[in-house]
Amino acid sequence: MKTWNTTFSKEDLEVGWDGIFPLELAKKVIKTFSKENETVLDPFCGTGTTLVAAKELHRKGVGIDLSQKIIDIAKTRGVNPKVGSVFSLSELVTKDSIDLVFTSPPYWTHLTKYTDYIPQKDEDVGKIQSYTSFLHDLKRAFSQVFLVLKQGGKCAVLVTDLSDDKVRALPTDLIKILTEIGLKYQETIVWDKRTEISRKLKRELSEIPESLNEKILVFSKELI
Numbered sequence: 001m002k003t004w005n006t007t008f009s010k011e012d013l014e015v016g017w018d019g020i021f022p023l024e025l026a027k028k029v030i031k032t033f034s035k036e037n038e039t040v041l042d043p044f045c046g047t048g049t050t051l052v053a054a055k056e057l058h059r060k061g062v063g064i065d066l067s068q069k070i071i072d073i074a075k076t077r078g079v080n081p082k083v084g085s086v087f088s089l090s091e092l093v094t095k096d097s098i099d100l101v102f103t104s105p106p107y108w109t110h111l112t113k114y115t116d117y118i119p120q121k122d123e124d125v126g127k128i129q130s131y132t133s134f135l136h137d138l139k140r141a142f143s144q145v146f147l148v149l150k151q152g153g154k155c156a157v158l159v160t161d162l163s164d165d166k167v168r169a170l171p172t173d174l175i176k177i178l179t180e181i182g183l184k185y186q187e188t189i190v191w192d193k194r195t196e197i198s199r200k201l202k203r204e205l206s207e208i209p210e211s212l213n214e215k216i217l218v219f220s221k222e223l224i
Contacts, residue, residue, distance in 0.1 A: 001187075001188055001189070001190055003189070003190045004028060004189060004190070004192065004216075006022050006024045006028060006191060007022060007024075007193075008020075008022045009022065009024065011023070015073065015077070020046065020047060021158060021214075022049075023049055023053055025158075026049050026050050026052075026053035026102060027053045027056065027057060029053075029100075029156050029216065030054055030057050030059060030100065031057060033100050033154040034059060034099050034100040034154070035099075036057070036058045036059065037058065037059065037060070038059050038060070038099035038100065039059065039060045039061075039097060039098050039099050040054040040060065040061050040062070040098070040100045040101070040102060041061075041062045041098045041100070041145075042061070042062075042063045042064070042102060042103045043063075043089055043101070043144070043145055044064075044065065044103050044106065045063030045065045045071075045074065045081045046065055046070050046074070046104075047073045047074050047077065048061075048063055048071075048074030048077050050063065050102050050103065051063045051077075051079035052077050052079055061079060062081075062098070063079065063081030064081060064082050064083075064084045064085075064086060064089060064092060064093075065081055065082075065083065065084075066083070066084070068083055071083055086141040086144055086145075087144060089141075089144035089145065089147070089148055090147040090148055093148045094148065095147050096148070096150050096151065097148060097150065098149050098150060098153055099153050099154070100153060100154050100155075101153070101154070102158075103156075103158070104157070105157070105159070131162075131168055135177060138177060139180070139181065142155075142178055142181055142183075146181050150221065151222070151223045152220065152221065152222070152223050153220070154186075154219070155178070155218070156216050156217070156218050157174060157216070157217045158214055158216050159171050159174055159215055159217065160214040160215065174217060178217070178219050179219075182221070183220065183221055184219060184222050185217070185218075186219060186220055187218045188216065188218070189215070189216040189218065190215055190216075191213060191214045191215070192212075192213050193213055193214065194212055
């Protein structure tokens with residue numbers, strides 16, 4: 001299993017949003033699994049890190065998010081995602097048009113529990129209280145992703161174990177879900193966060209010890 005030790009830059013931390021991953025991590029994923037001039041999608045794009053990375057690497061970035069407030073932050077970074085629901089993704093993005101998906105879906109209720117994020121609409125995966133229902137909606141979401149991904153395209157998903165009254169093995173559950181909808185699991189890359197130096201993130205890590213590392217699950221849509 002590969003391990004990447006990418007850390008947050010000063011610029012990452014100045015974005016003004018807690019639910020982020022490093023720009024250099026997005027770049028590494030995009031460089032590894034796509035080529036120049038290909039199209040990269042983030043269906044939970046947040047502040048647009050995947051799109052910024054795609055732009056800097058000469059790919060076309062496509063992003064969707066429910067929150068106008070978060071999209072407005074993304075636009076200050078020079079990208080232009082769309083407001084919309086992942087559950088309607090195939091109506092917003094042409095089917096079989098995406099070469100690579102790189103995304104990090106909401107970590108169940110963690111955004112509302114550990115940040116000041118306010119769920120947007122009924123379609124907001126981050127507002128679901130039941131873990132079983134959360135997994136059901138992730139399956140619905142990635143079924144839409146499957147439709148817009150090209151044959152032979154790749155899907156990389158950044159996730160971690162979650163906890164409430166017990167540990168929830170989200171990476172294991174997501175592998176099961178995505179293989180059920182037709183994607184082929186290829187590998188797991190560990191993002192080791194123990195070298196993170198931000199005091200803010202150190203405080204978060206002390207509260208959520210399972211987030212000392214996260215996992216990039218890599219899938220492909222096999223050629224028919």
